[in-house]
Amino acid sequence: MAAAILETRGLSKTFGAVAAASNITIEIAEDTVVGLIGGNGAGKTTFINLVTGYLKPTSGSIRYRGRDITRLAPRQVTRLGICRSFQIPQVFDTLTAYENLLVGTGIVDSKDAAEAAETILARFGLAPFRDAVAGVLPEGVRKLLDIAMALVVKPRLLLLDEPTSGVSAGEKFAIMDLVLQAVRAAAVTVLFVEHDMEIVRRHAQRVLAFYDGRIIADGRSEAVFADADVRRLVVGEQPC
């Protein structure tokens, strides 16, 4: 097995009486695509928030490429090479799609920023929206832009929070294919949260199932989807 890029040990987070993450211990190997599944409120977003420093864990530790990053802020975590996309797109609404990316590429490397922004724009099929203000773009396009912005900072580990939510059922597969193609071109380790089990089956080499802040299954997708707990607590809950 390749070296672990991310390692969490006993990671826990409570909000009052709610345990949004309890005792999460996992290792993610470099260059894998991991799917994270779980019903609403299972703690998937909380996990991403913890890893990227947006939330401070109640207890436990996080290591990234052998380095302890447990209490770092999102900015520092980003600079080390972890970035994320958001369940609800976080973009710059008054800037154009191109300018959105240019803000990011300008932070990373001011010399070739314009070229880098154009490259990413093309890679995500966003060229037709280049000069449109992000605030008026359709939700699916905003979603893509949000993911593209996470890649702008050249992460080694990318955490995608429901990349296909808010995208019409017909477009989901195409968008996910596009995203993973772009991700592969950048040689990044990916963890993606997804409710659509077909998409998870298609793209994830490994699946993690969360329930109530705990890991209830972890392994190859066939094994995880065959698990009784997963069928009852995660898959059974799915409306689709």
Added chain:
Amino acid sequence: MRAPDRTEKIALLGLFALLAGGAFLPQWALFLVTLALAKGLVVLSLLLLMRTGLVSFGHGLYYCLGAYAAGMVGQLLHVGDAAVMLLVALAVSCAVALIVGLLLASYRGIFFAMLSLAFSMILYGLLVKSAALGSTDGFNITVTAAAGASLSSASRRYLLFALSASFAAMAAVGMHRFLGSHLGRLAPAVRDNELRVEYLGASVRRVVYLNTIIAAALTGLAGALTALVVGHIDPEMAYWTTSGEFVFVAILSGTASVLAPFLGSLLFELLRSFAYQYSPNTWQMVVGAAMLLVIMFLPTGLWAVFGRRGKRVA
């Protein structure tokens, strides 16, 4: 260096037109334009803050500091050289902004606006209490030389006019380039989405801090210029109504172009002086009505008249 774009060309052409035309302006008009250009620098600094998503109701702090710094160079050091006065004003306003900015950088929205106001009112209170600086009356300030050369009163007037025009043009071009740079582009990014800026690896706090200091520097310089032009300073420069007027003109001008603050400032000074002349007791009403019209018909400011409307929402 890249070639100047349209905005920069207009700024430079405007400067040449002003420098040439200024020689033929009657004294009152020269005074009015000089003052409008100096105050335009303050409005330009507010444009930078507004692009960052911030409004300051306390810009009187730096305006007044710049003026008093220049004045004290004359009073205490008996130096009447405009260059020295302006440099000291710039240094003092930057130094204060380095400290005040540290505190302000943690605040946004109404808190940023009000905390700025609080700082300016502290300065106002201090000045009113200090008899040595003339208390509420303030004191006079006279420019006798510029960079070593002594001046007659007519040449002093033109010199201050030319200085204001040059600073205005330089500041407009400088600001335009800054806003188009990678660092400057972070201003609207911070305004739109601080979370994303941090997740791109940049520090929102540092952006706010830097822009606060740039704004303070411009405003301090403008305060000193105003002091030299008017020849008198008093604590009113730090009073909240002064700061409010700058915000008023900033909204009137709009933030679409770095040239807008100077146009807005000029129109405001004209409007005020004519309103004052024709209805001395109700001039505020005339100015208020003008503001109402702008907000109703040109919600993005006067500059909308020239702007490519529709390209940008908000």
